[in-house]
Amino acid sequence: MSLRTSRSARTGQYVALLGYLVFLAFPFLWLISTAFKPARELGSLHPTWIPEHPTLDNFRQAFDEQPLLQAAANSLVAALSAALIAVVIATPMAYVMARHRTRLSAAATGWVVVSQAFPFVLLIIPLFLILKNLHLINSLWGLIMVYVVWALPFALWMLVGYVRAVPPELEEAASVDGASRLRTLVSVTIPLLAPGIVATALFAFITAWNEFFFALVLLKTPEKQTLPVVLTHFLGAEGAAELGPLAAAAFLATLPSLVLFAVIQRRITGGMLAGAVKS
Amino acid sequence: MRPPVRTAAAAATALALLLTGCSGGGGGTDTNGKIELRFQSLAWQKESVDANKQLVKEWNATHPDIQVEYVQGSWDSVHDQLLTSFEGDEAPDVIHDASDDLADFAYGGYLADLRALLPDRLTADIPEQSWRTTTFGDGVYGVPFLQEPRVLIANTKILKASGVRIPTPANPWSWDEFRQVTKELTGKGKGKATYGIAWPLKEPVSVTLNLGLSSGGQLFHRGADGKVTIRLDEGDQVVPGTIRDQVDTDHSAARTALGMGGSDTLPGLFGGRYAMVPLGFSYRQQVVEQAPEGFEWKVLPAPAGSDGLAQGVSPQTLSVAESSPHKKAAAQFIDFLLRPPNMVRLAEGDWMLPTGTAALADPALHTTENGWATGAALAKGLRSAPAQSVRGYPEWKDKVATPALQEYYSGAIGRDELNRRLVDDGNRVLARYQR
Numbered sequence: 001m002s003l004r005t006s007r008s009a010r011t012g013q014y015v016a017l018l019g020y021l022v023f024l025a026f027p028f029l030w031l032i033s034t035a036f037k038p039a040r041e042l043g044s045l046h047p048t049w050i051p052e053h054p055t056l057d058n059f060r061q062a063f064d065e066q067p068l069l070q071a072a073a074n075s076l077v078a079a080l081s082a083a084l085i086a087v088v089i090a091t092p093m094a095y096v097m098a099r100h101r102t103r104l105s106a107a108a109t110g111w112v113v114v115s116q117a118f119p120f121v122l123l124i125i126p127l128f129l130i131l132k133n134l135h136l137i138n139s140l141w142g143l144i145m146v147y148v149v150w151a152l153p154f155a156l157w158m159l160v161g162y163v164r165a166v167p168p169e170l171e172e173a174a175s176v177d178g179a180s181r182l183r184t185l186v187s188v189t190i191p192l193l194a195p196g197i198v199a200t201a202l203f204a205f206i207t208a209w210n211e212f213f214f215a216l217v218l219l220k221t222p223e224k225q226t227l228p229v230v231l232t233h234f235l236g237a238e239g240a241a242e243l244g245p246l247a248a249a250a251f252l253a254t255l256p257s258l259v260l261f262a263v264i265q266r267r268i269t270g271g272m273l274a275g276a277v278k279s
Numbered sequence: 280m281r282p283p284v285r286t287a288a289a290a291a292t293a294l295a296l297l298l299t300g301c302s303g304g305g306g307g308t309d310t311n312g313k314i315e316l317r318f319q320s321l322a323w324q325k326e327s328v329d330a331n332k333q334l335v336k337e338w339n340a341t342h343p344d345i346q347v348e349y350v351q352g353s354w355d356s357v358h359d360q361l362l363t364s365f366e367g368d369e370a371p372d373v374i375h376d377a378s379d380d381l382a383d384f385a386y387g388g389y390l391a392d393l394r395a396l397l398p399d400r401l402t403a404d405i406p407e408q409s410w411r412t413t414t415f416g417d418g419v420y421g422v423p424f425l426q427e428p429r430v431l432i433a434n435t436k437i438l439k440a441s442g443v444r445i446p447t448p449a450n451p452w453s454w455d456e457f458r459q460v461t462k463e464l465t466g467k468g469k470g471k472a473t474y475g476i477a478w479p480l481k482e483p484v485s486v487t488l489n490l491g492l493s494s495g496g497q498l499f500h501r502g503a504d505g506k507v508t509i510r511l512d513e514g515d516q517v518v519p520g521t522i523r524d525q526v527d528t529d530h531s532a533a534r535t536a537l538g539m540g541g542s543d544t545l546p547g548l549f550g551g552r553y554a555m556v557p558l559g560f561s562y563r564q565q566v567v568e569q570a571p572e573g574f575e576w577k578v579l580p581a582p583a584g585s586d587g588l589a590q591g592v593s594p595q596t597l598s599v600a601e602s603s604p605h606k607k608a609a610a611q612f613i614d615f616l617l618r619p620p621n622m623v624r625l626a627e628g629d630w631m632l633p634t635g636t637a638a639l640a641d642p643a644l645h646t647t648e649n650g651w652a653t654g655a656a657l658a659k660g661l662r663s664a665p666a667q668s669v670r671g672y673p674e675w676k677d678k679v680a681t682p683a684l685q686e687y688y689s690g691a692i693g694r695d696e697l698n699r700r701l702v703d704d705g706n707r708v709l710a711r712y713q714r
């Protein structure tokens with residue numbers, strides 16, 4: 001009886017999971033379907049999941065009209081750099097905040113939370129002026145700097161949680177065994193933090209990869225613009241859009257983050273398991 | 280503990296130094312005596328982008344001393360992007376926008392007054408009613424160059440089979456006749472669609488106000504003291520009343536379309552679900568691209584009221600940034616872009632009508648193909664959109680008028696409540712801007 005209940009409960013869980021996955025996947029699948037549909041199928045009253053006459057015309061048109069490859073390269077540089085720099089800065093800060101709980105670190109944590117509530121519009125003009133004085137307008141470096149600053153609070157917050165999850169006893173044991181502070185950090189703490197660092201980097205990457213408003217305002221020339229900005233060039237006034245090319249370009253824009261997530265996700269899981277065994 | 284902190288501090292310092300050393304550079308300045316202008320265009324359809332880029336190329340080839348860089352902007356976010364650029368003193372020299380977006384920039388001192396910069400040829404070529412859309416206070420802050428009337432795009436087969444009178448610009452439907460026609464087109468059987476019309480009213484305010492001009496609707500009234508107040512007269516009730524009756528009383532307008540954008544209604548038009556949809560003139564391009572083989576369609580004028588075929592528009596504009604050090608050169612470039620043959624190229628690229636009298640007379644814009652002739656015939660009835668220069672209009676539109684009209688059209692509130700909200704709540708909003 002108990003086994004049967006357990007099986008039915010498990011079946012229910014799988015059905016719920018499947019439903020959830022379908023729900024999550026729907027927009028992406030529809031995007032793929034739209035990307036391969038000719039214009040006349042896009043205007044059909046009875047749209048189909050599978051394009052009746054699949055075409056690559058939308059992709060051709062998208063590449064023909066906008067510098068998508070250049071934009072993708074810019075996005076990749078900005079997002080990867082921002083993720084890397086944010087993690088390099090946030091990791092030691094998070095360690096300090098997690099291991100030394102003082103009023104200052106509590107205030108810093110509070111500030112991190114509050115800073116997430118600031119709307120972009122409030123920040124953009126002072127930020128613009130600062131970057132202008134630094135001659136960093138229309139510069140990918142300027143944008144990377146903004147992305148790092150933008151990602152840093154949340155990255156810090158995430159990493160503090162990961163550091164706290166690492167038992168201090170492990171570091172103490174390493175110390176008792178004669179390991180130096182640096183050796184303890186490098187050989188014991190950092191490996192255990194690896195999944196958290198990777199997850200944080202992924203968060204920073206995706207945030208930067210998808211970001212639109214800062215890129216729109218800070219980058220002026222077409223050769224500097226990132227993918228989210230270039231995607232808006234397929235949109236007209238009052239919601240009019242070149243739907244096919246837009247879907248094709250948006251589909252291509254989602255691929256890098258999907259691929260990255262697919263690759264890194266295994267490492268996150270692997271790292272978590274490794275951490276569990278050690279602790 | 281200290282080593283990581285020190286490492287982090289060192290890394291942060293090094294990063295800051297590295298970043299401050301990497302400058303992206305700006306633009307719009309003289310180098311070796313050559314003037315460099317940045318032209319931010321909002322063209323987005325391929326033909327339109329191509330036309331703009333080609334014109335920039337032609338200009339650059341013939342003006343070695345004034346070189347123009349084409350910069351792509353987007354309609355979706357142009358206001359915030361420009362505002363930030365103005366505040367940061369990094370605005371493009373030549374700015375493409377819509378006239379209803381200019382008021383705040385003009386009053387804010389961000390745009391140059393063009394009166395002394397533009398040549399007489401261009402000033403005389405564009406009619407006074409179009410200049411009114413870019414005149415704020417005593418200054419002119421943009422050159423209106425493309426505009427589009429709202430038209431009815433109709434399924435020709437359904438219209439012909441139903442036997443209703445086909446309207447022309449010379450003999451349009453009245454609003455009463457229009458209501459009757461949509462009833463006749465609704466139903467089942469030959470010559471009938473599921474609905475006579477689909478009103479895509481995701482953004483109901485501009486449609487309601489702009490079409491309201493045909494029946495004398497004004498809504499915004501400027502007093503002797505210069506202050507604007509909202510008042511609903513008889514003429515203001517015609518358009519919203521007709522739509523409400525079509526949706527709620529006659530059931531000749533699709534209720535589900537009320538939340539749609541213009542593009543969303545096209546599949547229903549192509550599939551015979553709707554006999555007609557009221558759309559901007561430029562939507563013809565999407566019809567041409569997306570309509571199934573054999574779909575026959577026609578462009579009809581919007582219904583006429585006591586003021587004939589008048590309707591409000593917010594033309595696309597070209598402005599010059601006040602901060603530009605090369606205003607005269609920028610105005611010269613605008614003059615080049617808007618020479619009649621060039622204006623025709625831009626209009627064809629955007630599937631819109633030029634404001635210029637000479638360009639509008641071009642035979643290419645008077646063919647019956649794709650409804651060009653019908654649109655061109657409507658041009659003389661186009662006026663400045665009612666709320667064009669009213670400060671506080673965007674807030675009134677978003678916070679008061681949009682939800683009120685949406686609720687009214689869907690039948691959630693009645694006419695008295697609509698009037699109360701548009702007028703009482705609306706005047707409170709406007710008052711804050713006019714203290």
